[in-house]
Amino acid sequence: MSQPYTIQDEITLPGFSGAEHLPGEAGYDASRRSLNPAVDSRPALVAEAQSVADVRAALLAARGHGLPFAVQATGHGTHVPCDGGILVKTSPMASVLVDPARRTARVGPGARWGEVVAAAAPFGLAPLSGSSPSVGVTGYTLGGGLGWLARRHGFAADSVVRAEVLLADGRHVTASAGSHPELFWALRGGGGGFGVVTSLEFRLHPVEQVYAGFTYFPIEAAGETLGAYRDWIDGAPDELSTALVVRRMPDGEEVPAPVRGRHVVMLKVVHAGAAEEARRLLAPLYRAAGPALLDDTRTTMYAATAMGGTPNRHMDMFDTVPDQVIDTLVRTAERAQTVEIRHWGGAMSRPGPDAGPVSHRGTRLSVIVDTPVPGLAEALRPYANGGTFLNFLADPSRTAAAYTAADRRRLREVKRAYDPDGFFRVGHVVPA
Numbered sequence: 001m002s003q004p005y006t007i008q009d010e011i012t013l014p015g016f017s018g019a020e021h022l023p024g025e026a027g028y029d030a031s032r033r034s035l036n037p038a039v040d041s042r043p044a045l046v047a048e049a050q051s052v053a054d055v056r057a058a059l060l061a062a063r064g065h066g067l068p069f070a071v072q073a074t075g076h077g078t079h080v081p082c083d084g085g086i087l088v089k090t091s092p093m094a095s096v097l098v099d100p101a102r103r104t105a106r107v108g109p110g111a112r113w114g115e116v117v118a119a120a121a122p123f124g125l126a127p128l129s130g131s132s133p134s135v136g137v138t139g140y141t142l143g144g145g146l147g148w149l150a151r152r153h154g155f156a157a158d159s160v161v162r163a164e165v166l167l168a169d170g171r172h173v174t175a176s177a178g179s180h181p182e183l184f185w186a187l188r189g190g191g192g193g194f195g196v197v198t199s200l201e202f203r204l205h206p207v208e209q210v211y212a213g214f215t216y217f218p219i220e221a222a223g224e225t226l227g228a229y230r231d232w233i234d235g236a237p238d239e240l241s242t243a244l245v246v247r248r249m250p251d252g253e254e255v256p257a258p259v260r261g262r263h264v265v266m267l268k269v270v271h272a273g274a275a276e277e278a279r280r281l282l283a284p285l286y287r288a289a290g291p292a293l294l295d296d297t298r299t300t301m302y303a304a305t306a307m308g309g310t311p312n313r314h315m316d317m318f319d320t321v322p323d324q325v326i327d328t329l330v331r332t333a334e335r336a337q338t339v340e341i342r343h344w345g346g347a348m349s350r351p352g353p354d355a356g357p358v359s360h361r362g363t364r365l366s367v368i369v370d371t372p373v374p375g376l377a378e379a380l381r382p383y384a385n386g387g388t389f390l391n392f393l394a395d396p397s398r399t400a401a402a403y404t405a406a407d408r409r410r411l412r413e414v415k416r417a418y419d420p421d422g423f424f425r426v427g428h429v430v431p432a
Contacts, residue, residue: 006164034078151346193429213297228288
């Protein structure tokens with residue numbers, strides 16, 4: 001276990017207005033904690049920022065003391081401990097301002113997707129949010145942002161129009177298409193290694209209702225269902241986002257009786273269109289999977305849609321999915337709690353001019369497994385495209401795999417220009 005930093009009394013944050021937590025003090029353990037149980041961060045100081053001035057004070061103090069520096073909103077994206085450093089919590093900076101006329105939202109660095117969804121819904125608008133309302137907006141978006149409207153409207157990073165950024169030298173700049181354009185490009189998928197984003201503005205989309213939910217099928221037809229899904233996605237329109245999940249359901253009363261404690265094939269669906277059209281499009285999958293054990297799909301407000309995600313212990317991305325991959329996934333499902341196969345493509349694969357460095361846009365399917373399975377990586381490697389996705393990547397040593405070779409070169413140039421001494425080095429960082 002990491003040890004607490006030992007000279008914390010020397011650290012001062014001139015001008016800082018928020019709460020500060022030192023090792024051993026009340027609130028320190030709660031404020032330093034990540035949602036990743038594998039990360040046991042032991043910072044010298046945790047500082048709860050209330051303003052941009054607070055973030056700047058903490059940044060300059062870290063520079064002055066030669067300490068590591070990290071920013072954390074919700075802790076979803078924390079993969080590296082900030083041992084002996086200054087950890088800034090931006091959770092108090094959770095402002096959300098919706099402009100319905102411009103169809104945009106401007107948020108603070110501590111905002112969560114649930115807050116943005118709720119603010120946009122009265123205007124019939126929706127952000128390109130993630131699977132969980134508790135996920136932080138900024139970290140999710142800087143990492144690309146793959147949501148359930150992505151096939152229709154692209155990655156969350158593709159909808160960003162402006163960012164306010166605190167740079168490593170303490171300057172506060174605006175990054176947009178017309179101001180610091182190279183920094184603006186890098187932020188839209190390149191992660192948080194270029195500065196601290198203190199405000200993010202992005203487009204909203206006219207989505208009020210969706211046809212969404214889960215349908216559960218017997219496990220016995222898993223192989224046939226995965227094969228049918230692999231072929232079926234070629235004809236799926238952009239409005240339809242799906243994932244096929246092989247899962248062992250919990251045996252608790254919170255689980256519906258027809259699937260309680262069962263090993264099932266679950267189809268996740270979000271269709272930005274009419275229910276009748278969705279059912280027509282999904283009919284071939286229903287036929288391949290067999291009679292449903294439970295069908296919980298329905299028309300609902302987008303704001304009420306929470307699809308959940310699969311914890312990531314292994315991920316691969318595929319441009320083609322031969323039978324050997326399907327056979328491997330069926331065998332893997334016998335040993336893992338959850339195997340999720342998700343359809344990409346659509347607007348994600350058709351970026352606009354100078355779109356950000358979101359990874360491997362040509363990917364057809366991704367596979368996430370929530371349980372370490374010996375031999376799985378070796379079995380899938382010959383068929384995977386070798387890429388990964390920053391939001392789903394827990395291992396910072398593989399950060400480079402989240403980008404194409406051309407994007408890696410360009411990201412390094414931006415890093416050298418805006419953070420030449422590598423001040424931002426905790427987490428997913430492209431080296432200068």
